[in-house]
Amino acid sequence: MHWIDWTILIAYIVWIVGDGIRLTKKADKLEGYFLASRSIPWWAVGLSVMATQLSAITMIGTTGQGYAEGMRFIQFYYALPLAMVILSVTLVPFFHNARVFTAYEYLERRFDAKTRSFTALLFLISRAMACGAVISAPAVVLSVILGFNVTVTCLLIGLPTAVYTIFGGVQAVTWTDVKQMFLIVFGLFAALTVLVINLPAEVGVTGALKIAGSLGHLQTFDFRFDLTDRYTFWSGTIAALFLFLSYFGTDQSQVQRYLTARSVDEARISLFMSAYWKIPLQFLVLLIGVLIFVFYIFTPPPMLFNPVHDRAVRESARAGDYQVLEEQFTQAIAQRRQAATQLAAAERGGDAVTLGLADAGFQGWNAEVNNIRGRAVTLVKEVSGDSSYNDVNFVFPTWVTTHLPIGLVGLILAAILAAAMSTVAAELASLSTATVIDFYRRWVRPEADDHHFLMVSRAATAFWGLFASVVAIYAVELGSLIEVVNRFGSFFYGSILGVFILAIGSKRANGHGAFVGLLAGMAAVGYVSAFTPVEFLWLNIVGAVTVYVVGIAVSVMIPAPPESSGA
Amino acid sequence: MNSPKSTNVPTGDVRKHYVRLLVVWIVTLLGLYAFQQYFS
Numbered sequence: 367m368h369w370i371d372w373t374i375l376i377a378y379i380v381w382i383v384g385d386g387i388r389l390t391k392k393a394d395k396l397e398g399y400f401l402a403s404r405s406i407p408w409w410a411v412g413l414s415v416m417a418t419q420l421s422a423i424t425m426i427g428t429t430g431q432g433y434a435e436g437m438r439f440i441q442f443y444y445a446l447p448l449a450m451v452i453l454s455v456t457l458v459p460f461f462h463n464a465r466v467f468t469a470y471e472y473l474e475r476r477f478d479a480k481t482r483s484f485t486a487l488l489f490l491i492s493r494a495m496a497c498g499a500v501i502s503a504p505a506v507v508l509s510v511i512l513g514f515n516v517t518v519t520c521l522l523i524g525l526p527t528a529v530y531t532i533f534g535g536v537q538a539v540t541w542t543d544v545k546q547m548f549l550i551v552f553g554l555f556a557a558l559t560v561l562v563i564n565l566p567a568e569v570g571v572t573g574a575l576k577i578a579g580s581l582g583h584l585q586t587f588d589f590r591f592d593l594t595d596r597y598t599f600w601s602g603t604i605a606a607l608f609l610f611l612s613y614f615g616t617d618q619s620q621v622q623r624y625l626t627a628r629s630v631d632e633a634r635i636s637l638f639m640s641a642y643w644k645i646p647l648q649f650l651v652l653l654i655g656v657l658i659f660v661f662y663i664f665t666p667p668p669m670l671f672n673p674v675h676d677r678a679v680r681e682s683a684r685a686g687d688y689q690v691l692e693e694q695f696t697q698a699i700a701q702r703r704q705a706a707t708q709l710a711a712a713e714r715g716g717d718a719v720t721l722g723l724a725d726a727g728f729q730g731w732n733a734e735v736n737n738i739r740g741r742a743v744t745l746v747k748e749v750s751g752d753s754s755y756n757d758v759n760f761v762f763p764t765w766v767t768t769h770l771p772i773g774l775v776g777l778i779l780a781a782i783l784a785a786a787m788s789t790v791a792a793e794l795a796s797l798s799t800a801t802v803i804d805f806y807r808r809w810v811r812p813e814a815d816d817h818h819f820l821m822v823s824r825a826a827t828a829f830w831g832l833f834a835s836v837v838a839i840y841a842v843e844l845g846s847l848i849e850v851v852n853r854f855g856s857f858f859y860g861s862i863l864g865v866f867i868l869a870i871g872s873k874r875a876n877g878h879g880a881f882v883g884l885l886a887g888m889a890a891v892g893y894v895s896a897f898t899p900v901e902f903l904w905l906n907i908v909g910a911v912t913v914y915v916v917g918i919a920v921s922v923m924i925p926a927p928p929e930s931s932g933a
Numbered sequence: 934m935n936s937p938k939s940t941n942v943p944t945g946d947v948r949k950h951y952v953r954l955l956v957v958w959i960v961t962l963l964g965l966y967a968f969q970q971y972f973s
Contacts, residue, residue: 440965447958451951455943579972586965631947638950645961 367512367767367775374776378549378783379526385545386530386538386791396816399535399823400467400799401626406537408632410544412639414792415614415623416647417543419640420550422504422523422786424651430758432655436583441602442903443648447641448603449610454634457615460870462630467803469621469866476869478877478926479808484884485865486804488858489618490797494830497793498837503759504786505838508779510674511763520838527787528831531794532824536626539791546784553781554650556774557766561657564769566664566707573710574660580709580725581732583656594899601903608906612863614640618796658765663706665769669695669739671760675746682749691745695738702731790834798826857895860906861887864913875917876926883917 393399406414431439457469466472470489474482505519512519530538565574578584588598595601614620614637627633669692670676679688705728712724747755766778802823811818864887868875890912891905900908943951 437969444962447954451954454947575972579969582973584969584972586969631944634943634947635950638954641954642957645965649965 368772370772371776371779374773375780375783378780379522382542382546382784382787383526383530386534386542389534389537389541392537393533393535394820396467396819396823398537399820400622400795400803402535402537402540404626405628406540406626408627408636409639410540411624411627411633411636413547414540414543414626414788415620415636416640416643417547417550417785417788418619418623418792419613419644419789420547420647420785421500421789422782423500425550425554425782425785426504426507426759426762428648428651429655429658429762430760432583432652433659433761434655434758436578436581436656436659437586437649437652438588438597440586440645440648440652441588441597441599442606443645444599444602445604445607446610446644449607449614450637450641452611453615454637456870457621457866458624458633458637459630461621461625462627462633466625468618468800469616470618470800470804473865473869473880474808477865477875477880481865481877481880481884482804483808484881485616485862486800488862489800492858493617493619493793493797494833495837497790497797497830497834498841500786500789500793501834501838502841504782506841507759507763508782510672510760511767511779517839520835523783523786523790524831524835524838527790528794528828528835531791531798531831532827535823536622536795539795540623540626542791543788546788549777549784550781550788551647553778553784554647554654557654557762557770557778558650558657560770560774561654561661564661565657568707569660569664569710573713574657576713577663577706577709577728578656578660580728583659593904594901596901596903601901605901605903605907608860608863608910609903612859612906612910616862616866618800619793622796622799623792655762658761661765661769664703666696666699668764669742670746671757671764672755675750675752675755675757679742679746679749684745684749688742688745691738691742695735695742698731698734698738702728702735705731794827794830794834797830798823801826801830857891857905858884858888858909860909861891861913862909863906864910864917867910867914868917871914872918872921874921876921876924878924878926879917879919879921880913882920883913883915886916887913 392402395403397403428439461469461472464472464475466475468486470482470486473485501520501523502516505516505523508514508522509516509519514522530542534542562571565571569577575584588595589600590598591600592598593601624633624636627636668676670679679685682688705724709721709724709728712721716724743755743757747753763779763782767775770778802819806822806826807814807819861884865880865884868880868883887909891909894900894908895902895905
């Protein structure tokens, strides 16, 4: 990488840390540190909500998904605007008017301490592990691209983020999120512009999209009702609705964002920003992936996008097999390029027969390219012993570092770092808040003053920053464990939502019902997940419905004593 | 539990957003469907 790109990258890190630390003086009280004294304008809260949700995994994973599978992932977001409207009339006013620091604190006021502590504990476990994954996924890719040890790239993301979150609290998190969001969007538009400019003149944007469309890569609606298919219109509008209600409505990393708003209405409007812009933004990210796919039709791509594995196979005993595949790949790529050019020409002015022939030719050569690449991937798996090898996350960074002009490379890598850091910062702040408010202040030192809590909060943020970085560093070794933990997390997302539905939707529900319902919901999700092929999005409905039904039933059977019946 | 009822009702500005959001949502989905149909 050129020294100008390095300078941009380093300047970004120094600037964002300095900017975050600058806000330390506004975080000298507990409410200032955790909730920015409820003083943030709606547009900043809205951008912070979006920045928290848009992690580096979106930047590199979703573009890779667009490259490999096209636009179908966009269906996942179709219910998001609906979720935001539902939350704005349900949970948002409850949290705001209850003047709570955490979503779980509200559960004690409504139910009891055990329900609050248990949900907060589930949040801490899942979010801490997820935070490690948010650091490790881009760190692994950047370590290969930048030529650093993965420990260095993990620390490059984790440490600066922890520093400005420790000192500046939520003020720093929110205002750095705002700037990082602008950088991310600018980086995405810059990437799109370069892709469009670099399309062959005889193909153009329309031709490029027609080529991608001919392979089904622009499919944005799949109306099949299949519970085993992850991304369909139905899973995106029904099942994902429950996931978004749970994520934006009960996950402290998001709830804390809009608790900083100046009023209930500003909190509501901040969520509407995501409702308006999330689908177009996701469209942009996926479109970049699709256009990189088209770009690599006309510019020879590497057979494997992960250079470490590419090198490992070349140096192995199977190097000969790999070389044969590479020669076949080069020929197939050349034939596919020619077929794509003919298809674009036929699209512009050919008759139906010519178009059909050109389309069939292109489809055939594309299938051949995929076939050869599939054999190369199998070879990598055999040589490396890594049966889960997948290099789609390397597609976008590889294209950035090999085909973008000097300056833009540094800017887009900074945008990837910004995406990671904005998510990690919000997660560290929320982990620290839940630790201090839901456990330390509740169970250990309820009588301590703000100064003491502030000190403990900073220590908690530092602890979670360190914990997340260590998890990230060992993520490669702990890969399967982290997957198990993340899967475990998906077991209770819907269930936690069920507890909150009970809290605001039923006057009959009590603490016993909520607690038993939560356990029953997690068990039901575990059962469905283990013994049926149902995709994970639908588990959110299973969890929420089970908690509600069991919660009501138990509440009716075991009424709470009058003093703990809550509302 | 604090009662949220006093400010539970969204103001006119927020209610306007509900209508706008519904319109934007439908237009976005229709646009995406048209995009898929045109280029496929």
